[in-house]
Amino acid sequence: MTDKKNLRTPIVCVMGHVDHGKTTLLDKIRGTAIVSGEAGAITQHIGATEVPIDVIIDKLGDPRLRDRFMVPGLLFIDTPGHHAFTTLRSRGGALADLAIVVVDINEGFKPQTYESLQILKRFKTPFVVVANKIDRIGGWVSQKDMPFAATFKKQSSDVQARLETKLYEVIGELYNQGFAAERYDRVTNFQKTLGVVPVSAFTGEGIPDVLMVLLGLAQKFLEANLQYSAKGPGVGTVLEVKEEKGLGATLDIILYDGTLKKGDTVVIGSLGEPIRTKVRALLKPRELSEIRYESKFQQVSKVTAAAGVKISAPGLEGALAGSPIRVATEDNLEEIASQVKSEIDEVRIDTGSVGIMIKADTLGSLEALVHEFQKDEVPIRKAEVGDISHRDAVEASTVEDPLYSVIIGFNVKVHPDARDFLQESSVKVFASDVIYRLVEDYQKYVKEQQE
Ligand code: GTP
Numbered sequence: 001m002t003d004k005k006n007l008r009t010p011i012v013c014v015m016g017h018v019d020h021g022k023t024t025l026l027d028k029i030r031g032t033a034i035v036s037g038e039a040g041a042i043t044q045h046i047g048a049t050e051v052p053i054d055v056i057i058d059k060l061g062d063p064r065l066r067d068r069f070m071v072p073g074l075l076f077i078d079t080p081g082h083h084a085f086t087t088l089r090s091r092g093g094a095l096a097d098l099a100i101v102v103v104d105i106n107e108g109f110k111p112q113t114y115e116s117l118q119i120l121k122r123f124k125t126p127f128v129v130v131a132n133k134i135d136r137i138g139g140w141v142s143q144k145d146m147p148f149a150a151t152f153k154k155q156s157s158d159v160q161a162r163l164e165t166k167l168y169e170v171i172g173e174l175y176n177q178g179f180a181a182e183r184y185d186r187v188t189n190f191q192k193t194l195g196v197v198p199v200s201a202f203t204g205e206g207i208p209d210v211l212m213v214l215l216g217l218a219q220k221f222l223e224a225n226l227q228y229s230a231k232g233p234g235v236g237t238v239l240e241v242k243e244e245k246g247l248g249a250t251l252d253i254i255l256y257d258g259t260l261k262k263g264d265t266v267v268i269g270s271l272g273e274p275i276r277t278k279v280r281a282l283l284k285p286r287e288l289s290e291i292r293y294e295s296k297f298q299q300v301s302k303v304t305a306a307a308g309v310k311i312s313a314p315g316l317e318g319a320l321a322g323s324p325i326r327v328a329t330e331d332n333l334e335e336i337a338s339q340v341k342s343e344i345d346e347v348r349i350d351t352g353s354v355g356i357m358i359k360a361d362t363l364g365s366l367e368a369l370v371h372e373f374q375k376d377e378v379p380i381r382k383a384e385v386g387d388i389s390h391r392d393a394v395e396a397s398t399v400e401d402p403l404y405s406v407i408i409g410f411n412v413k414v415h416p417d418a419r420d421f422l423q424e425s426s427v428k429v430f431a432s433d434v435i436y437r438l439v440e441d442y443q444k445y446v447k448e449q450q451e
């Protein structure tokens with residue numbers, strides 16, 4: 001039997017198209033009201049929320065379930081619709097252990113729904129699909145916080161049929177994307193078939209069902225992935241580099257393995273030499289609260305995986321979003337630094353030979369783009385994190401082949417001097433915040449050029 005205390009909290013990423021209800025769903029799970037405090041209800045930053053198992057069991061309403069699950073809780077990460085989930089990378093994979101894909105049952109699939117599925121498929125991440133906003137189905141009579149089966153029974157047969165029709169449109173789309181899916185209570189084997197849970201994040205209907213499926217997936221996941229623990233030197237990923245009043249540059253990180261302590265020496269990826277620094281303060285949001293909305297952070301002396309934490313330390317300015325952060329000792333500092341550096345170099349491409357140029361906002365999104373273009377056998381001359389600079393524009397303009405005199409920009413800005421230059425040049429710029437759209441647009445462009 002595994003020691004329960006060393007099990008780390010599984011990381012659950014909530015994904016899906018803008019406005020389909022990711023934050024509202026999390027909000028319901030947390031039982032707080034973060035959405036109402038959000039400007040325009042649009043999530044601006046990535047945050048993490050730890051929900052202890054007791055809170056989850058409480059929502060399920062059956063205390064006997066307590067002994068069935070080993071997980072200490074779930075760490076939910078709310079990725080804004082416009083932000084690449086891929087920021088959350090870890091060496092060789094995605095950081096999320098599990099995921100929830102939220103799709104508005106009335107609107108159906110949208111670009112970021114497809115994108116989420118592609119990423120999950122690539123990283124083989126187990127997930128559950130939430131068919132949200134069932135309360136908007138014509139004639140629906142809401143039954144606050146009820147499990148799906150109970151509320152479904154209370155609906156008229158017309159309404160039931162309407163839900164089934166919409167639900168099977170979602171299931172059909174999943175099938176087109178290569179997933180066998182079914183309404184979750186009709187699934188017999190969750191290893192083979194994706195569960196789709198009809199939910200209203202608004203009224204809470206179906207929420208207990210989502211939690212139940214998630215705990216089941218988490219349990220299975222833990223049985224297969226016990227290599228991560230709460231012990232040992234800390235390893236994490238940088239979500240964001242943020243300026244904080246009085247603290248200077250800080251890092252929001254997700255620690256996915258081991259322990260991180262105040263005073264620890266850490267190595268963090270940057271565009272140049274990795275940053276080596278000492279943790280001055282660890283700032284943790286309280287349980288059931290959000291990193292983004294906690295103005296007064298709580299100082300802690302250590303955190304254990306998995307956790308979202310803010311780090312204050314000298315010299316964090318050049319840190320890269322999506323890059324690794326690792327605890328080192330005096331003895332292995334240089335070794336760890338060179339590992340971090342090679343991990344970043346693996347993603348960046350700077351060959352100077354033939355090919356397109358790719359610029360992205362984080363290391364994770366860059367990696368995903370490089371992967372997609374390489375899959376299509378598109379040569380890449382340069383791929384790096386950062387906005388499109390004047391230098392990039394000039395470099396791209398020196399390429400004669402129109403197929404490669406191209407800059408692909410994912411979630412990046414074009415510097416004003418670069419913009420002026422590009423307007424006068426024949427460089428083709430593709431910019432979007434949807435990865436597969438960039439790939440498609442480029443393919444279309446290549447076709448046009450070849451005709
Ligand atoms: P981004 O963070 O911008 O990507 O959006 P999101 O996916 O987090 O969506 P959010 O939770 O902010 O919800 C968008 C809007 O849909 C808000 O106005 C919510 O109140 C509403 N909404 C979310 N879930 C439901 C639901 O189940 N039913 C109804 N009627 N409205 C919902």
Ligand code: MG
Nearest residue numbers: 022023042043
């Ligand atoms: Mg949101």
